[in-house]
Amino acid sequence: MAGHIQDRWYKTEPGPDGEQRRVKSDRYGSGLRYRARYVGPDGTEKSKSFPDRQKRLAENWLTNIASDMSRGQYIDPRAARVTFKGYAEKWLRAHSADLSSQIVTEQRLRLHAFPILGSRPLDSFRPEHLRDLVSALESNPGVSGAYARNIYGDVRAVLSAAVDDGLLPRNPCSAKSVRPPSVERRRVIPWLPSQVQAVRRALPERYRTMVDTGAGCGLRQGEIVGLAEDAVDFEAGILRVVRQVKLIQGKAVFAPPKCGKERDVPL
Numbered sequence: 092m093a094g095h096i097q098d099r100w101y102k103t104e105p106g107p108d109g110e111q112r113r114v115k116s117d118r119y120g121s122g123l124r125y126r127a128r129y130v131g132p133d134g135t136e137k138s139k140s141f142p143d144r145q146k147r148l149a150e151n152w153l154t155n156i157a158s159d160m161s162r163g164q165y166i167d168p169r170a171a172r173v174t175f176k177g178y179a180e181k182w183l184r185a186h187s188a189d190l191s192s193q194i195v196t197e198q199r200l201r202l203h204a205f206p207i208l209g210s211r212p213l214d215s216f217r218p219e220h221l222r223d224l225v226s227a228l229e230s231n232p233g234v235s236g237a238y239a240r241n242i243y244g245d246v247r248a249v250l251s252a253a254v255d256d257g258l259l260p261r262n263p264c265s266a267k268s269v270r271p272p273s274v275e276r277r278r279v280i281p282w283l284p285s286q287v288q289a290v291r292r293a294l295p296e297r298y299r300t301m302v303d304t305g306a307g308c309g310l311r312q313g314e315i316v317g318l319a320e321d322a323v324d325f326e327a328g329i330l331r332v333v334r335q336v337k338l339i340q341g342k343a344v345f346a347p348p349k350c351g352k353e354r355d356v357p358l
Contacts, residue, residue, distance in 0.1 A: 094129030094153040096146065125149045129156055131167060139168065166214065166260060173258070175216075176209035179249045189346065191337045196245050203228065203242045213258050216250065218266035228272050239272035282306075304330075308356045313337055317345060323358070330356045 100119045106112040123140035127149040131137050137156075141149040159165040183197050207224050224246065228239035247264040254262050263269065282290075291302040304315050313335035322331045333353045337346045347353070 094127060094156065096149050096153070097126040097128065098124060098146075099126060100124050100143070127153050129153060132160065132165060133167075137168060166257060168214065172212045172214060174209060175211050175213060175249070176205050178213060178253055178258070179204075179209075182249050182252050191339045191346065194339060199238075199242045199245050200249075203231075203234065204246050208246065213250075213253050216259065216263050218263045218269045221246070221263050221266075221269045225270065225272050236272055236274035240274055243271045308358065310356070311335065311349065313346075314348060316343075325358070328358045330358055332356060 099122065100116055101113050102116045103111050103113055124143040125141040125146050126138055127141065128136055128138040139149075139152060141152075156165070179200055183193060183200075186193055186196070204224065207227055208220065211220065225239075225243060228234050228242060229236075231239075234242070243264075247262065250259060250262045250264060253259045287302060287306045291299050294302065301315050304310050304318065305312070308330055310318070310330075310332060314332050317334045317336040318330075318332075319334075322333060323329075324331070331353070332348055332355075334345050335348050336343050338344075
């Protein structure tokens, strides 16, 4: 067993004959009796207190700590007490995604994950808590299946980062009993040419080219708005998609295409 167990109710002091003897301390009978201590991998002392008649429990705790260290599965108890919300907010600030994706992810977590999981310490996560989240998302009439999957994906990413940082031994989302929210299968029915032409005719003339570019070249709305004249090569018959316009906190800005994937589209 690694570490040491301190009995706070007794202390050792020299007796009249000079021999060490065990006597009651000033704390005798009050508070938690045993304090189990050990030195963590970072060189700092960690401890946990146990009540009277629970010395065996304190010994088992130290034994499990030593076993986790030897297997490389040690989790700092203090660090793991950080809440899901506290860790997720820190993770978001260091997230490498573009700003607009960060804003969307933060909104999903704040509105849907934090109310259910936000106050839960990381070291208390179990698969049942993820099952509760999935159940709450699926029963929310204002959350579609695809949106629920995005929320679940955000939570899984946060917990995966916590595993990488040594705050969780494993991601509870990986348990066999945890499944992501179901997504309804809807058949995509494209507009008829007559419908496309009707929309085109109803628009002011300056906007009609947007219908041609969307229906004819398959560009997304933001890519159409961000399209520049020099992106169209009529001689080669190519339209180059190199940017889009995105709304970030209500302000329109230029940004790379979705997932940073530039592409050439035949006219």
